[in-house]
Amino acid sequence: MEVKLHDIGEGMAEASINCFLVKPGEFVKADDPLIEVQTDKMVAEIPSPTSGIVKEFKVAPGDTVPVGTVLLVLEAAGKGAGAESVSDAFRETATKTGTVMETAILPKKEAITQIYPRVLASPYTRKLARDNSVNIEEITGSGPAGRIVDEDVLQFIEKGKESPKRVGPVGTTRIPAADSSIPTIGKTIPFRGRRKQIAKNLLHSIQTIPHCTHFEEIDVTNLIHFRNELKDAGKPISATAFFIKTLSICLKEFPIFNAVLDEQNEEIRLLDNHNFGVAVDTEEGLIVPVIRAIQTKALPEINKDMKTLTEKALNNSLTISDIQGGSFTISNVGPLGGSIGATPIIQHPQVALVSFHKTKKMPVVNDNDEIVIRSIMNLSMSFDHRVADGATAVKFTNRFAAYIQNPKMLLLELV
Structure with a gap:
């Protein structure tokens, strides 16, 4: 089945894709978070409408998509389906996506647990990690059930600052002097998410x-x-x-x-x-x-x-x-x-x-x-x-x- 972006706010027209909370081939239960999105007013998680297997994503992090866009394809787990059929579906997805998985042989009708470890963290904690260019999967959580909290991210950042930086060899290529008559771009700021939606709302109002x-x-x-x-x-x-x-x-x-x-x-x-x-x-x-x-x-x-x-x-x-x-x-x-x-x-x-x-x-x-x-x-x-x-x-x-x-x-x- 297709999981689409629905209206999660008052008059919401679009949202930006922040990150994926699951991976292709992963088994999810109903209401498990699938994707984190940013609207003009909040960060929200899109939950799974049913239990099943994540087949493929139709969007990428950083995309800004309108309401109604298909976010991912979910293969719903059939009622009474045994562990063998679910495991076969995992292997088929893994083959298509090139993902290496190791699965244990499970008794028939035994509940399937997650193949990939889920990173437990609030949207704000994830944002804190992203803003500091930190891969949240590398952090060990100190919260309940291994949940990553803000303090874990901050400590990880501090450890990174204390680590010695590698210095590469000095190159010999001569860099031509910049033409001072041509304006240069120092850096760019993404115009999406809340900032883009604020702009649309204000333009409509004025x-x-x-x-x-x-x-x-x-x-x-x-x-x-x-x-x-x-x-x-x-x-x-x-x-x-x-x-x-x-x-x-x-x-x-x-x-x-x-x-x-x-x-x-x-x-x-x-x-x-x-x-x-x-x-x-x-x-x-x-x-x-x-x-x-x-x-x-x-x-x-x-x-x-x-x-x-x-x-x-x-x-x-x-x-x-x-x-x-x-x-x-x-x-x-x-x-x-x-x-x-x-x-x-x-x-x-x-x-x-x-x-x-x-x-x-x-x-x-x-x-x-x-x-x-x-x-x-x-x-x-x-x-x-x-x-x-x-x-x-x-x-x-x-x-x-x-x-x-x-x-x-x-x-x-x-x-």
């Missing part, structure tokens, strides 16, 4: 949605003081958690920004749940895990969910449910420094995205015409101009600013 970006300055001085009070009381809450909850409160008054435009049915669907995508910067590119039903959650729970999802994103261990169903997106780039504004691209089919930028102390004239030093943060809000108008966006950010500038007023709204 070509579909008429973006309009509204900028605002927010006085966060009182919020900083309030957070310090909570921290001193043993209840630390991140600024981002405050931003998320405050935006959710504002969306109750301005639900147009928590919506989806259905052009086919000519209607704007206002969504009940505030499912916020929180952009996380990872080595593989930007990824947006989703905190669900924020309108029902208190600040400590939002803070905890955000930290958990951020750690999973950085460790490349997000599941499909972690990235699906977002209705509104935020991006906090302020901690990176240097950013005073941006024109963020909306996550289609959402309606809006808010980005928080650098906070800096500035002289401000207060209501008494006095110059005081305040902490000012810049905000950028991109919205779908087909769905909402600029005046509505201004009212939305004004309401957000009012709460942030007087954070104790949030106590009247918090659940």
